[in-house]
Amino acid sequence: MSTTVLTYARVAVSALTKTYGARVAVDEVDLSLGSGIIGVLGPNGAGKTTLLRMLATVLAPDKGTISLNGLDPRVPAERVEIRRRLGFLPQSSELYPNFTPLELVDYVAVLKEHTDRDWRRREATRVLEAVGLADRMHQKIRTLSGGMQQRVALAAALLGDPELLVLDEPATGLDPEQRLELRSLLARSAGRGTVILSTHNTAEVAALCQRVLVMREGRICFTGTPGELRDLADGRVWESGGADATALRSWMTADGTFRHIGDPPAGATHVAATLDDGYLLSGAGR
Ligand SMILES: Nc1ncnc2c1ncn2[C@@H]1O[C@H](COP(=O)(O)OP(=O)(O)OP(=O)(O)O)[C@@H](O)[C@H]1O
Structure with a gap:
């Protein structure tokens, strides 16, 4: 079948x-x-x-x-x-500092016109548990760390699946x-x-x-795909002991050697491309 x-x-x-x-x-x-x-x-x-x-x-x-x-x-x-x-996590969330996470997520549910209070309570609890804030949901948001506040905003985005x-x-x-x-x-x-x-x-x-x-x-x-992005840099990454003016970009790595991307010169020592290399080359044409 x-x-x-x-x-x-x-x-x-x-x-x-x-x-x-x-x-x-x-x-x-x-x-x-x-x-x-x-x-x-x-x-x-x-x-x-x-x-x-x-x-x-x-x-x-x-x-x-x-x-x-x-x-x-x-x-x-x-x-x-x-x-x-739709769930949306904005880049910087200004969360209501005197709300608790549970109150905030419940409020977002109200804005989405969910009228069933019991459903809202269950759903707010579920999403806050999903982001690892089960033990913080009754604490004022202003007393949470930056990462925890980010997770409150994420919970609000996950509301209602x-x-x-x-x-x-x-x-x-x-x-x-x-x-x-x-x-x-x-x-x-x-x-x-x-x-x-x-x-x-x-x-x-x-x-x-x-x-x-x-x-x-x-x-x-x-x-x-991410693999296709990396492939953009196939054969276009090489290493040497110093900067290379022919490269589109050159930078020194932690071990002191220089890594280059672009059109390699003859005899270049090629190295495996990474996703970063493909990304850096993605706007540069071939
Ligand atoms: N409210 C605004 N008023 C005027 N210009 C804006 C406004 N918002 C964004 N821009 C401009 O529009 C362009 C795109 O900004 P946008 O925030 O969408 O970029 P981004 O890719 O998200 O950047 P980042 O990675 O820094 O977050 C930038 O030149 C930015 O200065």
Whole structure:
């Protein structure tokens, strides 16, 4: 007996554009994303946060369209439905300092128009337990550490098991153990839908993401698997005892040798490419 696996674009974006004054933060972006974990890499100011905020429906685009699970956020009734099925972790969460985590997550549930108080209580407890805050949920948020506050915001995003999770730098402030917990939490969520996260950490992408996008200057300059991103640097990484002016980039490593990426000179000592190398070359053409 054969099994048919249906895959469809849960997130479809066409010519999406956002401008701040004269600065084009997101420039005619087209995207079609199915289920799984998608990582968005890019230098500071590339437009990642702006793109994610538009996907989370908290920022309206100037031009272009977004379709989330077939719904259009420009249509008020559809936007309400999208927001119920979407979880968003903003880059910097200003949490209400005098709320407890339980009160805050419950409040987010109210904003999502969940009217059943018992359900809200159970669900808020579940997500706070899932982020490892079972013993902190009755403590004022202002008395929690930065990493714990980040986990409260993450719990709020996980509320109601959303089909689409949009997470802006979710691992910021988390210790190594918590980052591992985050990975397994997101892997479980991705089994049910789509997770889009921005990060500056290529190791996070390698460990977690099925797909990676690289943004530079408001545009998507690479889309593929993490392995394909690394492959961009195949044969284009070499080492020597000093700086190499022919390289696109050279830097000194911990053992004092220089690593270079770009078009290697004849006789260069090639070394294995990493995801970082592929990322650094992704905007440079071949
Ligand atoms: N509210 C705003 N007003 C004016 N310019 C803005 C605003 N928000 C972002 N920008 C500009 O838009 C561009 C994209 O910013 P954005 O925050 O989306 O980048 P990013 O890739 O998320 O950067 P980072 O990695 O530093 O978080 C930058 O040039 C930024 O200065």
